[in-house]
Amino acid sequence: MIVLLRAEDLYVDISNVEILRGVSIKANQREVIGLIGRNGAGKTTTFKTLMGFHRPSRGRIYLDDRDITTIPTHLRARMGLSYVPEDARVFPWLTAKENIDLAIYLAKNQDKADEIWERILEVFPEIENFMDRFGYHLSGGEKKMVAIARALATTPKYLLLDEAFEGLAPVVVKRFRDAVRVISQDLGIGVVVAESNVNIATMIAERVYVIERGEIIFEGSSSEVVRNENVMKILRGA
Ligand SMILES: Nc1ncnc2c1ncn2[C@@H]1O[C@H](COP(=O)(O)OP(=O)(O)O)[C@@H](O)[C@H]1O
Ligand SMILES: [Mg+2]
Numbered sequence: 001m002i003v004l005l006r007a008e009d010l011y012v013d014i015s016n017v018e019i020l021r022g023v024s025i026k027a028n029q030r031e032v033i034g035l036i037g038r039n040g041a042g043k044t045t046t047f048k049t050l051m052g053f054h055r056p057s058r059g060r061i062y063l064d065d066r067d068i069t070t071i072p073t074h075l076r077a078r079m080g081l082s083y084v085p086e087d088a089r090v091f092p093w094l095t096a097k098e099n100i101d102l103a104i105y106l107a108k109n110q111d112k113a114d115e116i117w118e119r120i121l122e123v124f125p126e127i128e129n130f131m132d133r134f135g136y137h138l139s140g141g142e143k144k145m146v147a148i149a150r151a152l153a154t155t156p157k158y159l160l161l162d163e164a165f166e167g168l169a170p171v172v173v174k175r176f177r178d179a180v181r182v183i184s185q186d187l188g189i190g191v192v193v194a195e196s197n198v199n200i201a202t203m204i205a206e207r208v209y210v211i212e213r214g215e216i217i218f219e220g221s222s223s224e225v226v227r228n229e230n231v232m233k234i235l236r237g238a
Contacts, residue, residue: 004028005050005081005158005190010059012049012214019045020056021214027190029157032180034205034222035194038237042214043194044086047160051083052076064157077107080157084164088147092136096127096146099135103153112155120149123182141172145179152183158190159183165193165200177204198235202226210235 005027012020020042027033037043048054050061052073061069063079071079090099100120104113121128124145130138138146144164151159161180165173183189195201201208202222210218210231218231225231 004062004064005192006062007046007050008060008062010046010049010056010061012045012054012056014045014054019214020049023049023059023211023214023216025192025209025216027158027192029188029190030184031190031207032184032205033190033192034201034208035192035211036198036201036208036225036235037194037196037211038235039196041196041211043196043211044162045214046211047083047162047192047194050076050160051081077154080155081160082151082154082156082158083160084147084151084162086162086164086166088144088150088162088164090135090138090143090146093134095132095134096138096142097131099146100127100149100153103150107154109153109155116153116155119187120152122186123152123179124149141168141175144168144176148179148183152187152189156189158192161191161193163194163196165195165204166197173200173203180204198226198232 007023007025010020010023023046035043035046049056060067068076104110104116109116127145127149130142165176180191184191193201193204202225205222208222208225209216212234218225
């Protein structure tokens with residue numbers, strides 16, 4: 001079986017405006033992909049379309065070679081697609097542990113809870129230290145860890161992280177780069193990170209796509225994109 005998340009030539013209209021125009025991306029399991037684009041370029045719309053919140057007017061989406069283009073969101077989630085939205089909120093009056101246990105419960109994964117917790121602590125051993133702290137009292141980086149841990153609670157094959165690292169200090173971003181590597185390499189989960197910040201994206205991802213006005217304008221390695229003056233100019237808004 002070919003294990004792959006693949007979007008082919010996606011067109012998406014929202015209120016009669018063409019927001020995505022021929023977006024094609026693919027991600028292997030064990031790969032970290034970046035989707036880079038300025039604000040409004042179409043990153044979130046791409047993720048929402050992969051998840052089934054938007055129905056493309058053209059194009060197909062495949063998960064492990066199965067066409068999921070018309071499959072409802074909850075079934076895509078069950079098939080292994082997990083999405084962490086930009087504004088992923090940790091419940092403030094639940095502890096870190098309760099936030100994660102709730103996600104395990106909602107994913108109907110109670111029977112695998114021990115195994116899931118083991119994986120989560122393999123990725124983020126830090127969580128052990130603030131397990132019993134209320135969400136309200138967690139730092140920005142700690143909240144991100146809980147948000148990603150909740151996504152892991154759904155035992156995904158692919159993880160879509162929408163601007164998850166925005167506003168974090170560079171040293172914290174490095175910590176997340178290492179965590180994302182454990183998620184992809186050790187847990188075998190394909191990770192796609194959407195970022196408007198090129199530095200963050202190229203720090204975390206091996207291969208990147210650049211999206212501009214709903215079109216993919218570049219595909220290549222992280223080191224290639226930063227050397228491409230034309231693309232960098234567009235990303236800077238020049
Ligand atoms: N629900 C919506 N209604 C109208 N326009 C939308 C809606 N969602 C997104 N858009 C528009 O689609 C474009 C892409 O948005 P989005 O995918 O959120 O970009 P990004 O995540 O890259 O910042 C923007 O111009 C945005 O205004
Ligand atoms: Mg967005």
